[in-house]
Amino acid sequence: MHARYSSGYEGCPSTDMAISTVAKSSWHPLGRRLGTLAVWVNRSYSTGTVALKGSSHKIEPEVDFNWLSDKRDAERLKQGFRFIVRLLQQDSLSSVALDPFPSALNARAKLVSKVTSTNYALTSFLALLMDASPRLRRGLIRRVITDGDSISDLVNDEKHLDRYIRQNVIPSWHPTSTCRMGAAADPGAVTDPSGRVHGILGLRIADASVMPFCPRANTNIPTIMVAEKLADTTLRDGRRS
Structure with a gap:
């Protein structure tokens, strides 16, 4: 339970x-x-x-x-x-x-x-x-x-x-947010809202590390949602280019 x-x-x-x-x-x-x-x-x-x-x-x-x-x-x-x-x-x-x-x-x-x-x-x-x-x-x-x-x-x-x-103390096995999203001016941010790594051309991150902080629940479904969303964004950006 x-x-x-x-x-x-x-x-x-x-x-x-x-x-x-x-x-x-x-x-x-x-x-x-x-x-x-x-x-x-x-x-x-x-x-x-x-x-x-x-x-x-x-x-x-x-x-x-x-x-x-x-x-x-x-x-x-x-x-x-x-x-x-x-x-x-x-x-x-x-x-x-x-x-x-x-x-x-x-x-x-x-x-x-x-x-x-x-x-x-x-x-x-x-x-x-x-x-x-x-x-x-x-x-x-x-x-x-x-x-x-x-x-x-x-x-x-x-x-x-x-x-x-x-x-x-031990972990609950759901670490996230080592490469969190944020504005380019944010010194703590690693990627933009599309998953692009600031300052590195052609590199994106699409997993739980882009979350701004660990969610108050299991990370499985949120991580799938992040990956699906950023995959769609990557495909859309590719068609535009």
């Missing part, structure tokens, strides 16, 4: 946040026993950089997302975390969501998420411990999964929550 909602944070538009729930957190036996409530900033304001490291197309650029460089993003993520905590306190959830805990896609979680026979055996054993008793389950969560961080620790300590979020 998925929902968009408004943070109400000053200066932010409506439906600037999103929350999603999944019944299985990973492919392995342990992941099948863990549900997830995830919240993220749907309209982010932090900006990063993309820099070329060489003239060859085979050399990947250097990308620095610079997460949470804008205060609005950090504050709304903390607000979103508290929102999830309030949801978990509702009777309809607290009766079925046993022993909730803060989770992060850290290095250990990524390692265990790899599809291997070793990980399957390890998580099968951990899953048996989770099922054995509430006491074992809570001990496993505290000592192995969370490194001691608890929901109450985070919501009751603003600095702890801020540090936790900054250490564990």
Whole structure:
């Protein structure tokens, strides 16, 4: 299930946040026993950089997302975390969501998420411990999964929550706007409204990078629309010439 909602944070538009729930957190036996409530900033304001490291197309650029460089993003993520905590306190959830805990896609979680026979055996054993008793389950969560961080620790300590979020923030996999459209006089613009790259003859860009900022939704359909529109523009300009 998925929902968009408004943070109400000053200066932010409506439906600037999103929350999603999944019944299985990973492919392995342990992941099948863990549900997830995830919240993220749907309209982010932090900006990063993309820099070329060489003239060859085979050399990947250097990308620095610079997460949470804008205060609005950090504050709304903390607000979103508290929102999830309030949801978990509702009777309809607290009766079925046993022993909730803060989770992060850290290095250990990524390692265990790899599809291997070793990980399957390890998580099968951990899953048996989770099922054995509430006491074992809570001990496993505290000592192995969370490194001691608890929901109450985070919501009751603003600095702890801020540090936790900054250490564990991850992308929502929809980066855009590295070559945004704009007037030739705009120093931050790369292309004109037809996708032509300023200052370079015969080169156009027709993908999500021309968006002025990341849209408040999945980027699939908007990117298709951009490509279709700029393809039509390119064809029309070709007929005129």
